[in-house]
Amino acid sequence: MSENNGNPLNPNNRNPRRTGYQGWIIAALVLAILGITFFSRNTAIRPITQKKFEKMVQAHEVQSIVIVNSEYVEVTLNAKALEDPKYRALFDNKAYFNNGGPHFQFEVTSADKFLDDFQKLKPDSDSIDYDFDRRSDWTGFLGTWGFLIIMILAMYFLLGRMTGGGGPGGQIFNIGRSKATLFDAENKVKITFNDVAGLEEAKEEIMEIVDYLKSPTKFTKLGAKIPKGALLVGPPGTGKTLIAKAVAGEAGVPFFSLSGSDFVEMFVGVGAARVRDLFKQAKEKAPCIIFIDEIDA
Numbered sequence: 001m002s003e004n005n006g007n008p009l010n011p012n013n014r015n016p017r018r019t020g021y022q023g024w025i026i027a028a029l030v031l032a033i034l035g036i037t038f039f040s041r042n043t044a045i046r047p048i049t050q051k052k053f054e055k056m057v058q059a060h061e062v063q064s065i066v067i068v069n070s071e072y073v074e075v076t077l078n079a080k081a082l083e084d085p086k087y088r089a090l091f092d093n094k095a096y097f098n099n100g101g102p103h104f105q106f107e108v109t110s111a112d113k114f115l116d117d118f119q120k121l122k123p124d125s126d127s128i129d130y131d132f133d134r135r136s137d138w139t140g141f142l143g144t145w146g147f148l149i150i151m152i153l154a155m156y157f158l159l160g161r162m163t164g165g166g167g168p169g170g171q172i173f174n175i176g177r178s179k180a181t182l183f184d185a186e187n188k189v190k191i192t193f194n195d196v197a198g199l200e201e202a203k204e205e206i207m208e209i210v211d212y213l214k215s216p217t218k219f220t221k222l223g224a225k226i227p228k229g230a231l232l233v234g235p236p237g238t239g240k241t242l243i244a245k246a247v248a249g250e251a252g253v254p255f256f257s258l259s260g261s262d263f264v265e266m267f268v269g270v271g272a273a274r275v276r277d278l279f280k281q282a283k284e285k286a287p288c289i290i291f292i293d294e295i296d297a
Contacts, residue, residue: 006029069133072105193250196242203243203246205230222291248292257293259292
């Protein structure tokens with residue numbers, strides 16, 4: 001009896017599943033969100049309190065203010081304050097500090113009330129410009145939702161990898177799925193009955209099943225009924241698995257191969273779930289053959 005060196009029923013010999021560019025696309029989106037969120041924001045502006053701003057106004061250190069979206073105020077220092085060492089020490093980016101600001105910002109609850117208080121607070125001798133600005137705060141939106149979007153994309157990518165069966169995580173999500181290896185037109189077994197030496201009687205019986213799968217009408221016209229299955233019994237090394245491979249190579253129909261030990265699991269109900277999933281897949285591919293090796297396991 002001759003046997004090929006390769007094992008075509010070994011799941012490890014299957015063609016690897018094509019991996020698309022989804023992972024790279026998701027990674028690029030995550031990096032883009034992080035970049036926009038953290039690098040588009042003007043980190044050179046220093047936050048202060050409104051009390052601190054009032055002291056700066058009273059000290060004649062403010063040149064102008066901008067009320068942005070009626071939510072926060074940007075403060076620009078005048079030339080005198082720019083020379084003050086206490087302010088220069090606050091800024092690591094000296095070039096930005098010298099380029100005219102804005103230098104500070106603080107939040108306000110009511111823009112109208114702030115403006116009224118500012119008019120009363122501002123010294124008459126100072127000419128402090130103020131303006132209103134409406135901005136599309138994409139950084140604020142991404143700062144609020146960016147983390148959630150990143151988590152959703154990461155979970156989508158992770159679940160896609162895990163349900164694909166790769167790595168230990170795939171066993172968690174595929175715990176109730178059949179481990180059968182499918183051989184079809186794209187992944188054929190190249191062993192035929194010519195590769196099986198001896199066992200003529202067994203080969204003849206099995207070849208009838210193959211003939212029925214190839215030409216069922218020839219048998220049904222005579223009223224014949226094909227058996228639902230065949231049990232190959234014998235000591236180890238007598239060619240049972242090789243005959244099954246030959247059936248896969250000769251039949252020309254989808255062929256599911258797995259080991260009986262795949263149905264044995266520590267968790268109750270997992271084996272039954274795998275049996276149901278196996279026959280569900282087989283019904284979708286019918287007519288087909290299911291080969292369970294080492295069923296005594």
